[in-house]
Amino acid sequence: MSSAKLPPLPAILLANDLLDGDVVFRTATGWSRNPTEALIAQDTASATALEAEGRTAMAGNHVVDAYLVDVEISDAGIPVPRHFRERFRILGPSIRPDLGKQAEFPAIRDAAHD
Amino acid sequence: MYRYDEFDERFVRERVAQFRDQVNRRLSGAITEDEFKPLRLKNGVYLQLHAYMLRIAIPYGTLSARQLRQLALIGEKFDRGYGHFTTRQNLQFNWPRLRDVPEILDLLADVEMHCIQTSGNCIRNVTADQFSGVAADEIEDPRPVAELIRQWSSAHPEFSYLPRKFKIAVTGAAHDRAAVKVHDIGLRIVRNTAGETGYEIIVGGGLGRTPMIGKVVRDFLPKGDLLAYLEALMRVYNAEGRRDNKYKARVKILVHEIGIEEFQARVEAEFAALDRTTINADREEVARIAAYFAAPPYEKRPAVSQTYQAARAANPAFAAWADVNVTPHKAPGYAALTISLKGIGAVPGDMTSEQMRAAAGLAERYSFGELRVTHAQNLVLPHVAQDDLFAVWKALGNARLAEANVGLITDIIACPGLDYCALATARSIPIAQALSQRFADPARQREIGPLGIKISGCINACGHHHVGNIGILGLEKRGEESYQITLGGDATENAALGDILGPGLTAAEVPDAIERLVEVYLGQRNTGEAFIDTVRRLGIAPFKAAFLQEIDHAAA
Structure with missing residues (x-):
C-alpha cells in the first residue's frame, strides 16, 4: 500500500498509546510521551520511514491512529505543530494548564508559546 | 427511582465481562483496532485528542446521591478529579486509561449504571425533562415511559445496526425543557378531547450539519400502543434510511426526502401489519416500572413557607439566587432547585469530585437522595422543602455551586x-x-x-x-x-x-x-x-x- 501524501516538512509522528490513550511520539529509539523528544523528519525519506514505523506500531498493537504532523522548530530546537489543532493535542486542554503535557513537560509549553 | 431487577443486573454484568474480554483480546492482538473500535464505542469509550473518553449514561437525567458519590470516586481514582455533564444528560470522563475501563464499568454496575449505547449507530440514552415528576405544569411524569423505551431499545436485535445514531427525548409538560423537537423522535405526553393521556410523536428533528425541526407524525397515540408504534417507525427508518452517505443517514433526511405525509403513511402501514400484542409491553410490566417513580414521601406543608419568605426578605443575594434557580413544585411547600455548573469563568458542565460529594450530601439530606442532570449541563435537587432552601443555598456557596444564573446570559451551554x-x-x-x-x-x-x-x-x-x-x-x-x-x-x-x-x-x-x-x-x-x-x-x-x-x- 502506498503511503498517503506527506505533510509539509519538517514533520514528527504522533499517535495514541493503545493501553493508556496518551499521546506518544516516535523518537530515534522508540516511543515517548514527551513531545520534546520527538524525532524530526527533515526530508521525504525520513518522513516516509517515520510513517512506516507508525504502521508497524499500529500493526503490533502498541499505538493507534499514528500520523505525521508538520512542525516548526523552536529556538530551543523543539518541534511545535504548525496547526492549532495539533498544538492543542501535544499541549493539553488550553483551559486547564494544570493538565496534560503542558503541565508535565514545561519545555513544550514554553516552545509553543514563543 | 428505577431499581435493576435480576435481568437488568445480569445484562449489565455480562456486558462488563464481555468488554473486559474484548479489551484483553485487543491488547493481545487477537482483534484489530478496526474490529475493536465499534465494540468500544458501543460501551461508551471514545479516543479523543489527549486520551480515551468514557461516556456514562444517566438515563433520562435521573441520578441518585449514591450514584453521584460513585462518579466522584471514579473521577478521583481513575481520572483527574472531575467529570463533565453533557447536553444529553450524560457524564464524560476525559482521561481514563483503556486498561482501567473494565474496572470502572464494574464500579458503575455496582450502582446500577453503565455506558451501553452512549455511542454507535443505535438508540441512544433517552433524555427527559429535568423536572419530570415534580413540574407544576406537567400532565404526567415521563420517566416511566423513558425507562420503558430504555428497556425496549437496549440491545434490541433489530435496531443495533441502524443507518446512524438515534436520539429520543420525552416530556410530560406543556413547556418543553427537553428539546423534543430537535431529536430523532420527540415524545410529548398529551391529553385528548376525551381526557385520556397519550403521546404526540414528533419525528425528524435534529441539529448537526443539516438542522431541522421535527414534524408531528402522530398527534395522539394511545399509551398501550407505544412500543408497537416505535417499532414500526424504527423499521421504516432502518429499512429506508440511507446507508450510502453518513451525512444523509439520520431519520430527518429520510423524512425530508420523502415528506412527512409519505413517511407517516409508511409507518402507519407497518404499524397496521404488526402483531401489536406481541410487541407492546404488558400492563403489569408497565405498572411495575411506573411504581418505581412514585412520588417520595413528602411531608404535609403549607403552600407558602414563611421561613423561606423571611429568608428572602432578609438576604437579597439569596432572593436573587432563588428568583432564577428555584422552580415551582407540584407538592405544596416544596421546590425544585437548579445547581448551576456555570460559575463565572468556569468550564460549563464540569464538576469536581469534591463538588459531586457536596451535591450528593445535599441530595441525601434535603432531596430524598435524588438529583437530576439538565440538558443545559446543570444539576437539579428535585424535592427540596421551601423551609430548607436557605440552608441549601448556604451549603452550595461553600462548594462554589451557588451561582445565581440559571437561564441567564452566563448559563452558557x-x-x-x-x-x-x-x-x-x-x-x-x-x-x-x-x-x-x-x-x-x-x-x-x-x-x-x-x-x-x-x-x-x-x-x-x-x-x-x-x-x-x-x-x-x-x-x-x-x-x-x-x-x-x-x-x-x-x-x-x-x-x-x-x-x-x-x-x-x-x-x-x-x-x-x-x-x-x-x-x-x-x-x-x-x-x-x-x-x-x-x-x-x-x-x-x-x-x-x-x-x-x-x-x-x-x-x-
Whole structure:
C-alpha cells in the first residue's frame, strides 16, 4: 500500500498509546510521551520511514491512529505543530494548564508559546 | 427511582465481562483496532485528542446521591478529579486509561449504571425533562415511559445496526425543557378531547450539519400502543434510511426526502401489519416500572413557607439566587432547585469530585437522595422543602455551586470543543469563559433576563448552537479559529433555528459582538419582553446591522 501524501516538512509522528490513550511520539529509539523528544523528519525519506514505523506500531498493537504532523522548530530546537489543532493535542486542554503535557513537560509549553 | 431487577443486573454484568474480554483480546492482538473500535464505542469509550473518553449514561437525567458519590470516586481514582455533564444528560470522563475501563464499568454496575449505547449507530440514552415528576405544569411524569423505551431499545436485535445514531427525548409538560423537537423522535405526553393521556410523536428533528425541526407524525397515540408504534417507525427508518452517505443517514433526511405525509403513511402501514400484542409491553410490566417513580414521601406543608419568605426578605443575594434557580413544585411547600455548573469563568458542565460529594450530601439530606442532570449541563435537587432552601443555598456557596444564573446570559451551554474533542474544529469552552466574564455582573445579568447562549466547536452541534437564542459555531478559517454567530434559535415548544448574522469572527471579537446584540435588545425591548421575543418581533435586521457595524469597526 502506498503511503498517503506527506505533510509539509519538517514533520514528527504522533499517535495514541493503545493501553493508556496518551499521546506518544516516535523518537530515534522508540516511543515517548514527551513531545520534546520527538524525532524530526527533515526530508521525504525520513518522513516516509517515520510513517512506516507508525504502521508497524499500529500493526503490533502498541499505538493507534499514528500520523505525521508538520512542525516548526523552536529556538530551543523543539518541534511545535504548525496547526492549532495539533498544538492543542501535544499541549493539553488550553483551559486547564494544570493538565496534560503542558503541565508535565514545561519545555513544550514554553516552545509553543514563543 | 428505577431499581435493576435480576435481568437488568445480569445484562449489565455480562456486558462488563464481555468488554473486559474484548479489551484483553485487543491488547493481545487477537482483534484489530478496526474490529475493536465499534465494540468500544458501543460501551461508551471514545479516543479523543489527549486520551480515551468514557461516556456514562444517566438515563433520562435521573441520578441518585449514591450514584453521584460513585462518579466522584471514579473521577478521583481513575481520572483527574472531575467529570463533565453533557447536553444529553450524560457524564464524560476525559482521561481514563483503556486498561482501567473494565474496572470502572464494574464500579458503575455496582450502582446500577453503565455506558451501553452512549455511542454507535443505535438508540441512544433517552433524555427527559429535568423536572419530570415534580413540574407544576406537567400532565404526567415521563420517566416511566423513558425507562420503558430504555428497556425496549437496549440491545434490541433489530435496531443495533441502524443507518446512524438515534436520539429520543420525552416530556410530560406543556413547556418543553427537553428539546423534543430537535431529536430523532420527540415524545410529548398529551391529553385528548376525551381526557385520556397519550403521546404526540414528533419525528425528524435534529441539529448537526443539516438542522431541522421535527414534524408531528402522530398527534395522539394511545399509551398501550407505544412500543408497537416505535417499532414500526424504527423499521421504516432502518429499512429506508440511507446507508450510502453518513451525512444523509439520520431519520430527518429520510423524512425530508420523502415528506412527512409519505413517511407517516409508511409507518402507519407497518404499524397496521404488526402483531401489536406481541410487541407492546404488558400492563403489569408497565405498572411495575411506573411504581418505581412514585412520588417520595413528602411531608404535609403549607403552600407558602414563611421561613423561606423571611429568608428572602432578609438576604437579597439569596432572593436573587432563588428568583432564577428555584422552580415551582407540584407538592405544596416544596421546590425544585437548579445547581448551576456555570460559575463565572468556569468550564460549563464540569464538576469536581469534591463538588459531586457536596451535591450528593445535599441530595441525601434535603432531596430524598435524588438529583437530576439538565440538558443545559446543570444539576437539579428535585424535592427540596421551601423551609430548607436557605440552608441549601448556604451549603452550595461553600462548594462554589451557588451561582445565581440559571437561564441567564452566563448559563452558557458549551460542548468540550477542541480542548478535548477529536472532531472539533475550534475551541468552545474559552468562548464560554470569556462571555461569562464579560457578563459577570449579577445586576446586569438580571436586567438582561432570560437569554440562552449555546456554543459548539464543530458542525456536529453538540452545543446545540442552532437553537441558542444566540448561537456560536466554531470553525476553522484559513488556519485560524473562526466563530459564526446565529440569532433567534429556540429549543423549546417554540423551536426555531437561528439565522446567521454575518461573517465569522475571531475569538477576541466575540464578546464585543454579543454585547452589541444585547444592547440592541435592551434599547428596543418592550416592558417585560424576553430577548427571544424581541428578536421575534423585530426580526434579525436591527441586530444584523449592529453586528455588521462592529465587524466594520474591527476591520477599520
